[in-house]
Amino acid sequence: MRACPESPFRLQPLVTDENRHYWEGGSEGELRFLACTACGHWIHPAAPVCPACLSRDLEVRAASGRGVVHTFTVNHQPWVPGFEPPYVVAIVELEEQAGLRLMTNIVGCELEEVAIGMAVEVCFEELEDGAWLPLFRPVGGGGQA
Numbered sequence: 001m002r003a004c005p006e007s008p009f010r011l012q013p014l015v016t017d018e019n020r021h022y023w024e025g026g027s028e029g030e031l032r033f034l035a036c037t038a039c040g041h042w043i044h045p046a047a048p049v050c051p052a053c054l055s056r057d058l059e060v061r062a063a064s065g066r067g068v069v070h071t072f073t074v075n076h077q078p079w080v081p082g083f084e085p086p087y088v089v090a091i092v093e094l095e096e097q098a099g100l101r102l103m104t105n106i107v108g109c110e111l112e113e114v115a116i117g118m119a120v121e122v123c124f125e126e127l128e129d130g131a132w133l134p135l136f137r138p139v140g141g142g143g144q145a
Helices: 020-028
Strands: 031-036 058-063 066-075 087-094 101-106 119-126 132-138
Touching (some): 020 031, 020 119, 020 132, 066 101
Parallel strands (some): 101 132
Antiparallel strands (some): 031 058, 066 087, 066 119, 119 132
């Protein structure tokens, strides 16, 4: 399993039957999404129908967890008590499909090292409610970054 550095506080997601695969996949070290069995389109956020072909034949698949930083910003504002800035908020595009993107944090490196196009890989942080938050770190970032 790819572990991330622990943070002092995270907001807890609302885990439902429709998104459980995404939030609990980290317990097995997998970044999971719905994918269309008819056309192969990856779907995120979860939806009951494929936006590409309108098929309802969907299955849960594990993604590689590799991608690139599409864009990012460094937050310097203390928006959430207990989650102290600065930290990187990024959109990561996964290698499985153009447009398959996640909003996340970049961890395991200095703020100045983050760059658009940087290769990253998923790591997971376990949350209090049993969900696993996918975060990203530079490729080759090791175990506990």
